[in-house]
Amino acid sequence: MDLNLLAVFMMLWDTRSVTRASDRLALTQPAVSHALRRLRDATGDELFVNAKGGLVPTSRSEALIGPVREALEKIYGALRDEETFVPSLARREFNIAAGDLVEFSFIPELVEHIRQQAPGIVVRLGPVPEEGLAYQRLESGDLDAVISGQPVKEMGIHDETLAQIDxxxxxxxxxxxxxxxxxxxxxxxxxxxxxxxxxxxxxxxxxxxxxxxxxxxxxxxxxxxxxxxxxxxxxxxxxxxxxxxxxxxxxxxxxxxxxxxxxxxTSPLFMSWHRRFDADPAHAWFLDQIRFVVSVA
The missing domain is CATH 3.40.190.10 (Periplasmic binding protein-like II)
Known part of the structure; x- marks a missing residue:
């Protein structure tokens, strides 16, 4: 089903009028009437009937409005990125691929730092995979970051110089x-x-x-x-x-x-991650913790 029809359905429920619904949706009245006909065909129900005070919802319409409103609110919320990340309440695991230089130099401080802010987060460390496999694991989300002396030079990958090692x-x-x-x-x-x-x-x-x-x-x-x-x-x-x-x-x-x-x-130390996770507030927070610990170590 065209999700735009559900938006029209919800507006008709709120306004009980094709005219008022068209005004709020910035659509013509014929367009709203056409959408209502498509809704009736899809559901096999009139959904709204004419009365003196305007449109009156049918029992089928009353059964639909709750789930439809909840579904649209979830969709709109996801598009607005309303999800919040609260470190102290989070339960999540982050995976890093890194060599022993990082493991000995930064990971103890990183684990201690994160533990103080987010006790429910687990940091898991593994070896750096070969370049092609590193890209695949970053793209899939199997790895949150690769920290290495070599950047992962592939499309969609961010490479950041994390530190200079002397x-x-x-x-x-x-x-x-x-x-x-x-x-x-x-x-x-x-x-x-x-x-x-x-x-x-x-x-x-x-x-x-x-x-x-x-x-x-x-x-x-x-x-x-x-x-x-x-x-x-x-x-x-x-x-x-x-x-x-x-x-x-x-x-x-x-x-x-x-x-x-x-x-x-000096030798550069790079941090690489996939850009498809840039909108994830938890992922962004985790990368910031890595940057902070490396900067003060």
């Missing part, structure tokens, strides 16, 4: 290095524990050293950031970790924190 250098505290900047000679002599990279371009550290004709020694290759300071604490190896992790790792593993001997370029 590196600090950690080594045994018992080395008693007093200067903030790590000495270059020791940096090149001592083996490093590094994280395995998914591509073959090499890390920003190795690229920067190579530009200066320098090369560091690799003593171990691990799969995540957490393993790096653990290996460094046992072996005396050097490790370079994102600055947001450095203080925590240094405290946990008796390491000292230093600026690298050479200034390395």
């Amino acid at each position: 590196l600090l250098t950690l080594v045994w505290k018992r080395e008693n290095l007093s200067k903030p900047r790590f000495p270059l000679a020791l940096y090149l002599k001592r083996p490093h524990v590094v994280i395995r990279l998914p591509d073959r371009q090499g890390s920003i550290v190795d690229q920067t050293l190579a530009q200066r004709g320098l090369q560091r020694q690799i003593g171990a290759v691990v799969q995540n950031f957490m393993a790096m300071p653990m290996v460094a604490a046992r072996t005396g190896f050097i490790c370079n970790v994102p600055s947001r992790m450095a203080g925590t790792f240094a405290e946990l593993f008796e390491l000292s924190v230093h600026e690298p001997p050479i200034a390395f370029d």
Whole structure:
């Protein structure tokens, strides 16, 4: 059924007059009369009969008005986006795909921050899928956001630079290095524990050293950031970790924190989401919480 007919039906009920209904709907009287005929054909009932005081609804009309009014109010409310999101009352789960950098650096603060405002919301973290699959999962709503060093460059995806990640250098505290900047000679002599990279371009550290004709020694290759300071604490190896992790790792593993001997370029951290959820107030609120936690971390 044409939903416009239901709007005419409701206006006829309220005004009990074809003339007044046409005025309020900004339609001609013949148009309203034609709509009434279509309604009668669709329902198999007169719906309204003429009387001295105007149109009088039939019993069938009386049975229809409640459900019709409720249905139209829901439709109009949805179109006006009247839905409100109250974090403290919400019961919902949000899914993020991110690597261990995000998991160690931001997720503890994000969970704590959200717990204070919205105790009924659960944050679920999973690994970053391959690019094509990441797009599909964002589009379907299976993922609310992907936070990664690479944007999800697909139609309908928003990519936002969330932060710039810089590196600090950690080594045994018992080395008693007093200067903030790590000495270059020791940096090149001592083996490093590094994280395995998914591509073959090499890390920003190795690229920067190579530009200066320098090369560091690799003593171990691990799969995540957490393993790096653990290996460094046992072996005396050097490790370079994102600055947001450095203080925590240094405290946990008796390491000292230093600026690298050479200034390395920062690396962008992107947040990606699908634009089809931009009108969802809960989704928008969740992304804002991520932005806030990253900005103050």
